[in-house]
Amino acid sequence: MRLAERTTHDAGAPAGVPAEPAVHTATRTTHRRRGVNREGLEAGRRSTRALLWVLLAAAMVLYGFPFLYLLFTSFKTPIDTIAVPPTILPREWTLENYTNALGRSGVLASFVNSVQTAIISTVLSLALAVPAAYGITRYKTLSGRIFIMAALVTRMVPPVAIGIPLASMMAGAGLADTPIALSIAHTTISLPLSIWLMSSFFEAVPRDLEEAATVDGCSRLGALWRVVIPVVSGGIAVTAIFAFLASWNEFLFALLMTAIRSQTTPVVIANFQTQFGLDWGSMTALAAVYSIPVILLTLLLQRKIVAGMTLGAVKG
Amino acid sequence: MRISDRRFALFLMTPAALFLAVFVAFPLFRLVADSFFKISPIAGGPRDFVGLDNYFRAFASEAFIGAGWRTLAYTLVVVTLEFTLGLGMALLFTTLGRSSQIWRTVFMYPLMIAPIVAGLLWKFLMIDNFGLIGTLLHQAGILSNPNQIGWLSDPDIVLYSVAIPDIWLTTSFMCLVLFAGLQNIPGDLIEAARLDGARAPALLFRIILPLLRPVIAVALVVRGIDAARAFDTILIQTNGGPQSASETMSLLIYRTMIRFGDPGLASAMGTLYLLAMLAVAFVAVSTIWRPGKDS
Numbered sequence A: 001m002r003l004a005e006r007t008t009h010d011a012g013a014p015a016g017v018p019a020e021p022a023v024h025t026a027t028r029t030t031h032r033r034r035g036v037n038r039e040g041l042e043a044g045r046r047s048t049r050a051l052l053w054v055l056l057a058a059a060m061v062l063y064g065f066p067f068l069y070l071l072f073t074s075f076k077t078p079i080d081t082i083a084v085p086p087t088i089l090p091r092e093w094t095l096e097n098y099t100n101a102l103g104r105s106g107v108l109a110s111f112v113n114s115v116q117t118a119i120i121s122t123v124l125s126l127a128l129a130v131p132a133a134y135g136i137t138r139y140k141t142l143s144g145r146i147f148i149m150a151a152l153v154t155r156m157v158p159p160v161a162i163g164i165p166l167a168s169m170m171a172g173a174g175l176a177d178t179p180i181a182l183s184i185a186h187t188t189i190s191l192p193l194s195i196w197l198m199s200s201f202f203e204a205v206p207r208d209l210e211e212a213a214t215v216d217g218c219s220r221l222g223a224l225w226r227v228v229i230p231v232v233s234g235g236i237a238v239t240a241i242f243a244f245l246a247s248w249n250e251f252l253f254a255l256l257m258t259a260i261r262s263q264t265t266p267v268v269i270a271n272f273q274t275q276f277g278l279d280w281g282s283m284t285a286l287a288a289v290y291s292i293p294v295i296l297l298t299l300l301l302q303r304k305i306v307a308g309m310t311l312g313a314v315k316g
Numbered sequence B: 001m002r003i004s005d006r007r008f009a010l011f012l013m014t015p016a017a018l019f020l021a022v023f024v025a026f027p028l029f030r031l032v033a034d035s036f037f038k039i040s041p042i043a044g045g046p047r048d049f050v051g052l053d054n055y056f057r058a059f060a061s062e063a064f065i066g067a068g069w070r071t072l073a074y075t076l077v078v079v080t081l082e083f084t085l086g087l088g089m090a091l092l093f094t095t096l097g098r099s100s101q102i103w104r105t106v107f108m109y110p111l112m113i114a115p116i117v118a119g120l121l122w123k124f125l126m127i128d129n130f131g132l133i134g135t136l137l138h139q140a141g142i143l144s145n146p147n148q149i150g151w152l153s154d155p156d157i158v159l160y161s162v163a164i165p166d167i168w169l170t171t172s173f174m175c176l177v178l179f180a181g182l183q184n185i186p187g188d189l190i191e192a193a194r195l196d197g198a199r200a201p202a203l204l205f206r207i208i209l210p211l212l213r214p215v216i217a218v219a220l221v222v223r224g225i226d227a228a229r230a231f232d233t234i235l236i237q238t239n240g241g242p243q244s245a246s247e248t249m250s251l252l253i254y255r256t257m258i259r260f261g262d263p264g265l266a267s268a269m270g271t272l273y274l275l276a277m278l279a280v281a282f283v284a285v286s287t288i289w290r291p292g293k294d295s
Helices: A023-029 A046-074 A096-103 A107-139 A142-155 A159-172 A179-203 A208-215 A220-231 A233-248 A252-257 A265-275 A280-300 A302-314 B005-034 B053-060 B062-107 B115-126 B132-139 B163-183 B187-195 B200-228 B232-237 B249-258 B263-289
Strands: B037-039 B047-049
Touching (some): A046 B062, A046 B115, A096 A280, A107 A142, A107 A179, A107 A220, A107 A233, A107 A280, A107 B005, A142 B005, A142 B263, A159 B005, A179 A233, A179 A252, A179 B005, A252 A265, A265 B115, A265 B232, B037 B053, B053 B263, B062 B163, B062 B200, B115 B163, B115 B232, B187 B200, B200 B263, B249 B263
16 A cells, blocks of 8 residues: 555546655545535535534544643643632633743753754754665665664664663763763664655655766765755655654653753653642643644644654555 | 675665664663673662573562553553544544545644643643542533542552543544545445445445555554553653552663662563563564565
8 A cells, every 4th residue: 555656536636746745645536526426435415514523523622622721721820720629711811830930940941952952863863864764765685674674673662671771871971961862862762763754755756866867977875965865855854853853752761861951841841740849830831832832833844744644654 | 996786775774773783772782681680779889690580570570560461451442542533533534525624733733742741731630639620520410529530549540541641642643544544445445335335334344444454553553562662641640650550561660770779670671571562563563564675
């Protein structure tokens, strides 16, 4: 089952383009004009559709509510956050929780650490994954097959199993409590995923492209750099988003490998619980500040993210 | 001189392979090696070779066996619910067609939220006294008292309560993957079955699910492995409590290492956990994925 090779029913609609594998072109196929000869699974009858919309609305409310409640809570006064019985909306809207949370020592520094760690890890992950994935997909050697298997198996390793030896290795190398050490640890998570994603993107690039380039006198490395990489730049962007998110949201390695200097925000959020008693107000405010940029990023780049998310699994 | 394609491919893969060897394979080797020693938690403390003693201790400990069963139960609950809900949503989005596209995007938002934040959020919803869920159920007249269900304090149900954030976070993933799979089912096939008089249940169980089998298999394996490694959400909600009732394998290993200061025993548990995961992964990868095969 290969999405990129699917042709669409609509005449003239493009088949999967290499840079953005075909998840959204595929969604186009079931599209028919309203009321006219709906095809496949799309419901036609008016009453059925109305019922389905009601169902969807209910699901969306249930699904969206928890995060909205977090947002509402972050605007309550600190005392109201733990009022019994709780209210959904703040009785009084205030930014007190935000000033409390962001004013606490170490919180702003943790944001800097999170950004720094995620960027280093993303760059490292791409620098290693792009050539490796190209080597695997273009030359189909035995070593490549073994390698991608091994990379996939790494994805199954429980982080807690390697976290502790990895932390002591880093300490031995004099890298304890540094963003470098943590971003290396995060790369162990994102690298297998990046290799997997990039392989799928390279798979969609027609071979003739670099053959033409090599005939024109380009070296293989030159063809990769100047011809292939520009074509898969969309795929590289998707992979970068995933590598970034993997590091941004990671907690266990950050907990094991950082102390004060390089602590990332997820660890700080978790620490609110123990260090300062149950300071729910500040916790919710900090959680909101930490999550909103990535949620906005998702909404902005949703097509690319959907493509990346489904690529690995649907392509068999 | 031009090197052969095979060498060139190897050259491209070497940096990534070295990275994984140094930062994944070597720590794993250390983990396995440590499992044969009795290690003092103090840095530079004594290290005595004890053979398989740590393994015997692991199997003899109720905590380890309990955590194994709990991890299994947790994984099954998470994956089953996620799959059912994700399939339901994917079918809903498919039957509504293109007009529901924007909602599909909105539905995706939990995927970007850090598990630690999700755990915190649900803890806040389920916590005794000022948790909103108990209060709402009480106000709706379903519960006689807001604290009637101790979501996170009743050892009998806590394992299922701590699974909720995990389910909430990744049902979107299931939905996305299944939705993409559904788009691949030829419309003519559904049309033909409809003309033959197939009703919705028959359509679902006789046509859709069998056709989705490969997608379903991959999605279940990916999510199953993630669920079996769950750590963040449980740690922040209950820290494994009450009475270890929500202590899964990751938490037990972490606590054995950090809190109880027994790296040898923790390494033995980690090794066994790893072997179990690899066994599952191996079966899954070799039967379903077959990556790198020629098209």
